[in-house]
Amino acid sequence: MTVDATDHRPTILVVDDSPEVLAQLYELLKDRHRVKVATSGDRALRIAAETPQPDLILLDVLMPNMDGYELCRWLKADVATRDIPVLFLTARSDVADESHGLSLGAVDYITKPISPPILLARVRTHLQLKASVDLLRERAAHLEAEIERRGGGTASS
Template sequence: MDKSTVEKATVLVVDDTPENIDVLAGVLRDQYKVKVAKNGEIALRNTRSTTPPDLILLDVMMDGIDGYEVCRQLKIDHSTRHIPIIFVTAKIAQEDEVRGLELGAVDYITKPISPAIVLSRVKTHLALYNQNRELDRKVMEKTQELSDNQLKVVQRLGRAAEYKDNETGMHVIRMSHYTYVLALATGMSEKDAETLKIAAPMHDVGKIGIPDSILQKQGKLDDDEWQIMLTHAEIGAQILGDDGSEMLSIARTVALSHHEKWDGSGYPYGLKGEAIPKVGRIVAIADVFDALTSVRPYKKAWSVDEAIQLLKDESGLHFDPTLVSLFISSLDEILVIKSQFKG
């Protein structure tokens, strides 16, 4: 059942003027749960939390990150792009309105606000949002068979890369399911989490382009060999291309970003913190956990406790600390998957 049918929807009010927040919160509080943020940075954190809002009322002119930039960042993030954003602003020249709508906002409300207009617009866009979620659910049901077939093809492509690397083909199946569980735990919609699950097995598809002499070397790689190995992320992106498919677009992002590290020491671009796409940060944890707890020709399987301890030790270094906590809190589901897909 949709959460909007069992509890009040949550509206995030973002404004750097406390008086404006008080006015909007007062208008909304009887009908909605209200969260507030006094600047763009706090708004991004609140929206990316495990309990994201259902709709955002966003001021445009703020110190630091302005409303346009907040909107832009949320709309390029697969886990937050579906949340409707209404700009609330005195800045309402036609070019400003066009800019906001092009960034993905659904509406504008002018200041000083009219309570009746605010309630009407919020009600309308929440209804559209819930309708779209229901349509997404029905589409997912109707296309499940196609999705299952697509997943099998993608898994086989991922397994081709894993076999070159002397890894079991079950690795890509397990890690894709781990990815799905973690994606849902972050607040990602079921539709986007399912798309990420389908895309995740292609994370290392670029290994197809790495010589077997390097992939299957038993000893430590020398510097030249390691530099060749590092290219597999970009090779994967080239293989996956950029043809407009949402799933392949996510797969390409994952291939490029799942070896980046939270502290900036990863590759290929040395991205740091939230500059690393969330889908890459999610897959990184799922991939490493399964690799550690699996038998490989060159190592024994680590125990679950040992693997979890490594995730804790690398929290804030290799891995996003928030995602590590969410993964650990989802461990019961993870272990069911691990048991289900042995081999």
């Protein structure tokens, strides 16, 4: 798949084993975002490691082989993918399920059936938050490099 370097829209990876759900989410998100899809945890891990990485992952819990919880564990354990926000989208609406998903590092938990306005608002919020965090990381790295360039930052009194 060729990525258009001039397309600066955020990339969202949607992971669900249901083609119908993937189609629904693709249609909902495609105008404002680049959308990648995966029907399995293994495929999602490969896509998450590609360049450019997703800016956000929408993840179903109930999937064969590797469920969403296990996939989230893998993503959060890998230094290359741990900072990608994960939002669970699932039919599991029990408080214990929500608590478990959030304890694994997900930033949000949205139950199905999906309300398009709520999903779009939460996606927008989490993408804005990620952009702010990324900017702060870049500025911190720049400042550290500048301090090193200037001799370690030791000041004489």
